Amino acid sequence: MQHWATEPGSEELSLAERAYRAIRDRLVMLEIRPGAPINEEQLGQSLGVGRTPVREALKRLQYERLITTYPRRGTFATDVNITDLAHISEVRQELEPLAAAQAARRATATDRAALTLLRRELAGGDVRAHEAAELMRLDLQVHRAIYAATHNPYLEDTLVRHDNLATRIWCLFVDRLSDMAGHVEEHGPLIEAIVGGDPDRAAELARSHVEGFERAVREAI
Incomplete structure (x- = not known):
């Protein structure tokens, strides 16, 4: 279920920005659970966008500490650490x-x-x-x-x-x-x-x- 229209001007945003906001809020609201694997293809299908916007979004989300990439293991939602x-x-x-x-x-x-x-x-x-x-x-x-x-x-x-x-x-x-x-x-x-x-x-x-x-x-x- 998408919430792409929850922020002002969302209809004018690029696909990458829309994908970023949608994935970001799924991670923030724990709709994607901490530690869960991130599947680019599934995310793209659920958002109705191709892999390129999803990849661009994931780069930003890694910088924002919402996802983590491990060599040879893949990409995962960051754990929530109370510390x-x-x-x-x-x-x-x-x-x-x-x-x-x-x-x-x-x-x-x-x-x-x-x-x-x-x-x-x-x-x-x-x-x-x-x-x-x-x-x-x-x-x-x-x-x-x-x-x-x-x-x-x-x-x-x-x-x-x-x-x-x-x-x-x-x-x-x-x-x-x-x-x-x-x-x-x-x-x-x-x-x-x-x-x-x-x-x-x-x-x-x-x-x-x-x-x-x-x-x-x-x-x-």
């Missing part, structure tokens, strides 16, 4: 507040409209009725929208990659997490601070969100 949590959190605790503050300063009218739509979805009253996978997709959407609103492609790229790795850890322990919906709902005040142009408040909420994520996972282990 990586501290390293990933260390980066995110510094950069997530920066991104939130810059988004509050730089968000365009289009960015604010997109974030406001996500805020409405969070406030819709049925967030707690969502399945875990739906909550994780919503969480990814919010993070990616905030990163895009920074209008700093280097910051955005770095945070997307680290958020993807954090989400894999989150997905691995989702059955043990006590308040997944509450974690996602925390984005509401953060979005309000960004849309309202309050960088200090946005940074404070982003830092608290990352710290809460690490704490929740450690409690679930």
Whole structure:
């Protein structure tokens, strides 16, 4: 099942970019399980693309630590190692507040409209009725929208990659997490601070969100 239309402008993307985003999110959401072999032909068939776009996508995903290639053995989805949590959190605790503050300063009218739509979805009253996978997709959407609103492609790229790795850890322990919906709902005040142009408040909420994520996972282990 494809989710190629989940990001703005996806209809204009190249086949390689579309393949990359689709495979990336399968890996992030653990639809391709950690340690599972990566079969280029099967992926191409499931995505309706040839091997060349898939190979281009896999090169990027190896750089992003989502897949690993072993000589004479093949390519596999990277294992989720809980010892990586501290390293990933260390980066995110510094950069997530920066991104939130810059988004509050730089968000365009289009960015604010997109974030406001996500805020409405969070406030819709049925967030707690969502399945875990739906909550994780919503969480990814919010993070990616905030990163895009920074209008700093280097910051955005770095945070997307680290958020993807954090989400894999989150997905691995989702059955043990006590308040997944509450974690996602925390984005509401953060979005309000960004849309309202309050960088200090946005940074404070982003830092608290990352710290809460690490704490929740450690409690679930």
